[in-house]
Amino acid sequence: MSSSxxxxxxxxxxxxxxxxxxLRVLPARHPGRWIATAVVALVLAMVVNSLVTNTNWxxxxxxxxxxxxSILSGVWGTIRLTxxxxxxxxxxxxxxxxxxxxxxxxxxxxxxxxxxxxxxVPLILQLLLWYNLAYLYPTLSIxxxxxxxxxxxxxxxxVGKFGAAILGLGLSQAAYSAEIVRAGIxxxxxxxxxxxxxxxxxxxRQQTRIVLPQAMRTIVPTSVNEIIxxxxxxxxxxxxxxxxxxxxxxxxxxxxxxxVPLLLVAAVWYLVLTTVLTIAQFYLERHYARGAxxxxxxxxxxKARWSLLVAWARLRREPVPASVPAGxxxxxxxxxxxxxxxxxxxxxxQGGVA
Amino acid sequence: MSAVQTExxxxxxxxxxxxxxxxxxxxxxxxxKPGEVTVVIGPSGSGKSTxxxxxxxxxxxxxxxxxxxxxxxxxxxxxxxxRELKEKDILRQRTRIGFVFQSFNLFPHLTALExxxxxxxxxxxxxxxxxxxxxxxxxxxxxxxxKAGARPRQLSGGQQQRVAIARALAxxxxxxxxxxxxxxxDPELVGExxxxxxxxxxxxxxxxxxxxxxxxxxxxxxxxxxxxxxxIVEQGPPAQVLDHPAHERTKAFxxxxx
Numbered sequence: 001m002s003s004s005x006x007x008x009x010x011x012x013x014x015x016x017x018x019x020x021x022x023l024r025v026l027p028a029r030h031p032g033r034w035i036a037t038a039v040v041a042l043v044l045a046m047v048v049n050s051l052v053t054n055t056n057w058x059x060x061x062x063x064x065x066x067x068x069x070s071i072l073s074g075v076w077g078t079i080r081l082t083x084x085x086x087x088x089x090x091x092x093x094x095x096x097x098x099x100x101x102x103x104x105x106x107x108x109x110x111x112x113x114x115x116x117x118x119x120x121v122p123l124i125l126q127l128l129l130w131y132n133l134a135y136l137y138p139t140l141s142i143x144x145x146x147x148x149x150x151x152x153x154x155x156x157x158x159v160g161k162f163g164a165a166i167l168g169l170g171l172s173q174a175a176y177s178a179e180i181v182r183a184g185i186x187x188x189x190x191x192x193x194x195x196x197x198x199x200x201x202x203x204x205r206q207q208t209r210i211v212l213p214q215a216m217r218t219i220v221p222t223s224v225n226e227i228i229x230x231x232x233x234x235x236x237x238x239x240x241x242x243x244x245x246x247x248x249x250x251x252x253x254x255x256x257x258x259x260v261p262l263l264l265v266a267a268v269w270y271l272v273l274t275t276v277l278t279i280a281q282f283y284l285e286r287h288y289a290r291g292a293x294x295x296x297x298x299x300x301x302x303k304a305r306w307s308l309l310v311a312w313a314r315l316r317r318e319p320v321p322a323s324v325p326a327g328x329x330x331x332x333x334x335x336x337x338x339x340x341x342x343x344x345x346x347x348x349x350q351g352g353v354a
Numbered sequence: 355m356s357a358v359q360t361e362x363x364x365x366x367x368x369x370x371x372x373x374x375x376x377x378x379x380x381x382x383x384x385x386x387k388p389g390e391v392t393v394v395i396g397p398s399g400s401g402k403s404t405x406x407x408x409x410x411x412x413x414x415x416x417x418x419x420x421x422x423x424x425x426x427x428x429x430x431x432x433x434x435x436x437r438e439l440k441e442k443d444i445l446r447q448r449t450r451i452g453f454v455f456q457s458f459n460l461f462p463h464l465t466a467l468e469x470x471x472x473x474x475x476x477x478x479x480x481x482x483x484x485x486x487x488x489x490x491x492x493x494x495x496x497x498x499x500x501k502a503g504a505r506p507r508q509l510s511g512g513q514q515q516r517v518a519i520a521r522a523l524a525x526x527x528x529x530x531x532x533x534x535x536x537x538x539x540d541p542e543l544v545g546e547x548x549x550x551x552x553x554x555x556x557x558x559x560x561x562x563x564x565x566x567x568x569x570x571x572x573x574x575x576x577x578x579x580x581x582x583x584x585x586i587v588e589q590g591p592p593a594q595v596l597d598h599p600a601h602e603r604t605k606a607f608x609x610x611x612x
Binding site for chain 2: 198199203210214293
């Protein structure tokens with residue numbers, strides 16, 4: 001731009017520039033925001049107060065049982081069930097999704113039928129059916145289809161409480177996972193399939209290297225949702241008297257009658273496990289965002305570190321260190337807000353627009 | 355162009371292709387000699403892109419044949435019958451044909467280098483240690499040696515299309531197909547992509563280019579093919595087809611685009 005286009009007008013909005021530049025800039029007022037903040041803070045204070053002062057919560061008992069050996073083994077039971085069912089669920093689910101997308105009408109229909117059946121029957125009913133598998137098939141054998149068997153197993157020994165639980169949870173999870181994986185795959189741009197085919201990349205490799213990694217971006221958030229559902233869904237397994245968290249607290253409050261504190265113990269543990277899964281989700285999503293975003297979102301740790309560095313630099317009136325990405329110091333409002341007052345240089349440098 | 359060129363003969367014979375009730379190609383015959391550059395022009399919906407997609411069997415023909423160096427694409431001759439090839443064999447045939455898409459279709463989750471390396475390793479089974487230096491050389495050839503570690507979204511449109519060209523070259527194809535390679539680009543980026551294609555054209559690879567860049571056709575084409583309504587209306591050297599078209603339809607089209 002040439003300098004002749006940057007002529008400074010003698011007056012702006014009918015006032016001469018010198019007067020205008022002397023005026024102080026005040027931040028906009030938000031009375032509604034202040035009222036809302038006050039109301040929420042008040043409610044929060046009431047909740048905290050009642051949690052502390054109401055002795056019926058019985059926090060000492062909660063604290064005592066939180067790390068009780070049998071509770072810990074219940075937590076481990078819940079983790080084991082969740083892991084096993086998630087592996088079965090998403091392993092079989094991926095196979096079912098690929099079957100539904102295959103060109104074979106038989107594979108398509110079988111996958112469709114599976115999903116239909118396992119999504120239709122309530123989980124608790126499936127669990128009891130699997131537990132009673134021995135009623136339908138007293139023995140199971142390995143052998144030639146329709147031919148002789150080589151080895152027989154007692155069904156009751158093979159499918160115990162844990163077996164019935166992971167079969168029930170895993171097989172029904174597979175039906176839901178299949179739809180999630182399928183949605184992810186069909187969400188990948190058709191041009192990606194075409195480019196892979198045009199390059200002659202083998203079909204299995206097209207799926208594992210090109211399509212699935214891109215599908216993961218949509219698969220991960222819903223899947224973690226499902227796994228969190230599964231984690232809490234393991235509590236249904238109490239009907240089989242399997243020693244997971246919910247059954248264990250039930251056994252304990254059945255003896256000592258401290259129902260609410262023990263339910264709280266279970267709630268705290270479910271909260272902890274879900275938190276771990278949520279953190280895992282953040283990093284998984286970040287991993288699969290490669291390529292979809294130009295720059296990855298910062299992790300909470302990076303955010304905290306950069307905010308501290310910026311705040312420290314501001315305090316000492318030094319330049320922001322180079323390890324903080326450009327744009328962070330100005331885009332990030334939290335650090336500066338605590339230190340800045342009134343008319344901030346970063347909000348507007350000088351001058352006005354009329 | 356170069357006299358020693360013996361590979362890369364493309365024969366299209368009596369090809370028909372319909373999508374539903376719409377016949378997109380109705381009897382197309384075309385022969386592209388080894389090392390020649392053929393530019394296909396024509397109005398949108400005339401069947402240009404479909405013709406290219408039929409050549410590497412992304413679309414199956416309803417009638418007719420496509421052959422490259424005497425091998426039928428998608429079929430094998432068994433005595434008196436033609437046997438449809440399995441997908442595995444078709445995929446193998448495609449490694450001899452490079453395809454460059456209008457919308458680049460780079461794999462966004464892979465770096466530029468990984469995009470180029472993928473097919474030679476997974477489709478041709480060549481060792482990564484041998485492919486990687488070659489891929490870097492290809493990126494250098496399209497002027498992007500310094501972008502090997504970048505992912506597609508971090509590149510401009512012109513850079514993405516140049517990576518896509520390097521990717522298409524990585525399997526050492528005998529024939530290169532370009533489907534409107536500059537149509538998705540901002541005008542100021544068209545030049546850098548055309549320069550790369552021109553460089554390739556001079557190197558003696560058989561090329562079929564669908565494009566609206568008439569200037570490019572005039573400069574580099576050995577043959578210009580004008581296609582309309584699923585049929586080849588006329589073909590010949592650029593001086594003939596572009597400057598002295600024999601058909602009214604060719605004239606009308608050129609009047610609009612020039």
